[in-house]
Amino acid sequence: MRSRLRVAGTLAAAAAVAVLVSGCGSPDDWSRPHAKPTPVGALGPGFVDPAAPPTPEATITPSPGSWTGVHPSPGYRVVLLTAGDDPQTKTLVTAVTEWAEAEHVSLKTITAAGSEKFIPSITQALDLAPDLIISAGNDLIDPLAMVTPNHLDQQFLVVGAELAEPTANVTAADWAGASYRGEGLGMSSTYDPDSFTPERTAAAVRAGVASVLNGLTGIVIWLD
Template identity: 75%
Template sequence: MRSRLPALGALAAIAVLLGGCGSADDWSQPHPAAGPVGALGPGFVTTSPTPEATITPAPGSWDGVHPPPGYRVVLLSTGDDPQTKTLVTAVTSWAGQEDVSLKTVTPADPGRFTASISQAMALRPDLVISAGQDLVDALALVTANHLDQQFLVVGAELAEPTANVTAANWPGASFRGEGLGTSSQDDPASFTPERATAAVRAGVASVVNGLTGIVIRLG
């Protein structure tokens, strides 16, 4: 009879760091949902956005919003390019400042990208934050079948996101995957620490306020 246990090589293809920033929560206990701390400022949205809409919030209109205590986040990332490193640094810095409980999943093999998303979801976080353009196609395949899990894509976007996938990016960071990917405006130099930090904070502020399935385009 064929074993249902995954091969050792498959397990090794995905690195999971169970430690992280913020609270000492080991995620072993049930985690009740909680609302945001603070409120969105004027100009974040003017009307309730439609699915797949793109909004351009006023700068800083997300500054008053913080995740609830004990918020659980998985950072899903791949790539050692400067853009991805900038995004990863922004997420980890934000998690430390906000006392977020953070775990990371880092697939080492492109053939395991979809499995890495399943690995992230299996941890049952409040939010999966994806950093790295190479994950976009895998996310497009997986996320529509798991509408109960919220995702935030920073520095890129999905071409047709479902209601559980929110993106936060800016001109120069609008990669959308195979066949739609690198636009004429793609600019690696636009991935500054300031833009990456704003994307993380604006994206999380939107998600915790229930404004999901949209693209948040920053200036």
């Protein structure tokens, strides 16, 4: 079933997905290979216990600000994959774009409008072969749950939501009020649209990227 969805997505991608390409801080057109990304700086005390790293699908609650010393290396390529025009998703998108601008990340944005475009949008993001795909918008959770297990070599970061059973390539950063899991499951906290503040969403992006850069993936980062 997933294979059929993959094929259908590939055929429909060009026509079905609205794409906005924005280069943040770098003229990189992604046409040439580049060095494997590495973290610049180090995680602060309290992000994780080095003696007891998190197990797959674990939830960690890092100390506030313990991620701020980590930055992506030059040339970091990110696709922002987004769906939905609700205020919460817009706030997440702003957080990602402002982070990319501040960190001089090469960012491309793919926006899918309509459920029939979700799989094609993920396919198009995969075809770009970025260092990281960041997802913003609850509508993408179920499609990501279908696609991500088939592409374990591609890292994903979900902000403001999480996958119910993430594989090792899917990391999530959320908080009380933003823990949508899809698949007909309830949230692990009561949904609160007011919890999607610029400060909290910006922290989620930075904490999530810092975790991915340090190889702490396949987990949920829970922000206080």
